[in-house]
Amino acid sequence: MNSNELETLIRTILSEKLEPARRDNTTSALFDEVDQAVGAARAAFLTYQQCPLKTRSAVIAALRRELAPHLQALAERGAEETGMGKVEDKLLKNRAALENTPGVEDLVTTAFTGDEGMVLFEYSPFGVIGAVAPSTNPTETIINNCISMLAAGNTVFFSPHPGAKNVSLWLIEQIEAIMFTACGIHNLVTCLREPGFESTQQMMKHPDIALLAVTGGPGIVNMALHSGKKAIGAGAGNPPSLVDETAVIDKAAQDIVSGASFDYNLPCTAEKSLIVVESVANALLAEMQKCGAMLITGGENIDKLRRLAIIDDHANKAAVGKSPAALLKMAGLPVPDKAPRLLLAEVPADDPLVMVEQLMPILPVVRVRDFDAGLQLALKVEGGLHHTATMHSQNVSRLNKAARLLQTSIFVKNGPSYAGIGVGAEGFTTFTIATPTGEGTTSARNFARHRRCVLTNAFSIR
Ligand code: NAD
Incomplete structure (x- = not known):
């Protein structure tokens, strides 16, 4: 030719x-x-x-x-x-x-x-x-x-x-x-x-x-x-948020409530569980409540929330991305006059609320003995998805250790999860965080x- x-x-x-x-x-x-x-x-x-x-x-x-x-x-x-x-x-x-x-x-x-x-x-x-x-x-x-x-x-x-x-x-x-x-x-x-x-x-x-x-x-x-x-x-991801005893507690509380309640927890990057060192757990929960979070107590009430959020080990689609007030209502729990920003529930480490990616403003809270126990749990919760994790600590060696071991695509230190996608923080924005393929x-x-x-x-x- x-x-x-x-x-x-x-x-x-x-x-x-x-x-x-x-x-x-x-x-x-x-x-x-x-x-x-x-x-x-x-x-x-x-x-x-x-x-x-x-x-x-x-x-x-x-x-x-x-x-x-x-x-x-x-x-x-x-x-x-x-x-x-x-x-x-x-x-x-x-x-x-x-x-x-x-x-x-x-x-x-x-x-x-x-x-x-x-x-x-x-x-x-x-x-x-x-x-x-x-x-x-x-x-x-x-x-x-x-x-x-x-x-x-x-x-x-x-x-x-x-x-x-x-x-x-x-x-x-x-x-x-x-x-x-x-x-x-x-x-x-x-x-x-x-x-x-x-x-x-x-x-x-x-x-x-x-x-x-x-x-x-x-x-x-x-x-x-x-x-x-x-x-x-x-x-998918299941981002844990880890808080140790060196964290600035009021700042950590603000950041976690802001991140986990952002767009009713729909972002795949949003905090999906809170793992906190026992010695600062009460102080952190108290500060989070000052920031508008509501602590759900009593086994029966937490059961109601769990039954709403998770069906057959998967997030209940009908509850995904709903407001805290709507979730309380759907679960048959009383709704306070002032709508909460986020629902908190203390649960055991292996609770489905911790292990399943829920995408709703319910943050399960797990107390751990110390930082190392917290990191081990965070690794389990993140599940090798290589997605996102956040940590609140003033200890640089621990921050470094967690970042290295977790190997997440996004690791936010001392900030809300959305800082990792360039919202209110340095760095460009993306809504495609390539996890299994590594980009x-x-x-x-x-x-x-x-x-x-x-x-x-x-x-x-x-
Ligand atoms: P989804 O899996 O239901 O749907 C995602 C897309 O895939 C949709 O466009 C849907 O039409 C399509 N789809 C789903 N199943 C399909 C099938 N069998 N055949 C052909 N197309 C199909 O996801 P969703 O509920 O909309 O989003 C939530 C999930 O996405 C969460 O797990 C979240 O973590 C993840 N997510 C990840 C990122 C990231 O950047 N890594 C960003 C946002 C959401």
Whole structure:
């Protein structure tokens, strides 16, 4: 085949690939079939790939600017549709995703030079990413993934959670319109009008999906890991919070109540249990109650809470992300006039409330003899998920020991768990914390191929 024939063939392939987007001929990113939606995202990728980096920056700047007025509505719609979480906190989470997810600047080039020339390492796109979002952070994950993945030069087929379908589709349509206005390319993000589990499975097998990025529970993450494709898996966690006798107790109390009650404990990073050294346990619980937590006492009352929260060793979906007052009511316990921020219950170390990821504002509390016993329990509770842990202590060696042994993707010292996702703390924001696959707090560079480009015998100017 000569070069003219080759060029004609490439043009034909490209025009065929562009067909679904043209045929659709709307500004909507929504399709009926997986194949159409992936095809349109693939066609968009082939055009986007030819654009300079400044186009990517312009697209992301437009998103940050144009989505900002919609954040309140996203928080309200998200909470209303899923029936989970707290609007004020969802607003903070959506804002953090929009403002604090890194863009193109995250793709840092490295170079080595020497007598024999130069080697460049650069990040370049995969193609179309299949991104699965959870119901617990539906719009936050879409905004965060969208910025990271588009900064890296990819396009995205989103599989939103069916339980958050309306708000997710609405957001994806807004994103499509904003990005088309910014760069003239349709379908940089696509989705199905009726997203569902079956279509997510189809997407995972589609030949034009180059990479999977799955944020959700163990079922869907395992499915991606067994798909035969490269997958970034952001799975479940069960973050313990460990407090030793050297901690600044009133600050620890404030931080733990703030972190564990944030968005009614929906974030996978939120404190899910409290492990406290016996000698400071009473003082800590007293301070936590001053911060708005309510201590549930009496075996029968704790039983009622346990029966509500956990069914067959799993979190009761009907109670996930509900307010403390709603949980008290659902459990048949009296609700005080002033709604508590968080419910506390002292339980044994092996209690299901400790061992099961609940995602609700019930914080089980376990007393331990000393720091070492606490760390052993924290290791058991975290269960090797490599997700998140927090610790409150003034003892640097112990903080260091816990961080090394726990091997979590996020380890927060002397702060609320949400400090680990860049809310009210240093560091960028992410809502995809890749735990089993090890990328940790993901950003643009994790959604890119790391490529090596070599020039021999030149460009060393030292
Ligand atoms: P989920 O597992 O119910 O759903 C996640 C996504 O997977 C949804 O989009 C859903 O449609 C899809 N899905 C689920 N089962 C599927 C199946 N069998 N086939 C095809 N698609 C399927 O999760 P959720 O309840 O929305 O989210 C909560 C879980 O996600 C918690 O375990 C939480 O810890 C975890 N999570 C992890 C992170 C992280 O960054 N590591 C972030 C948020 C949530």
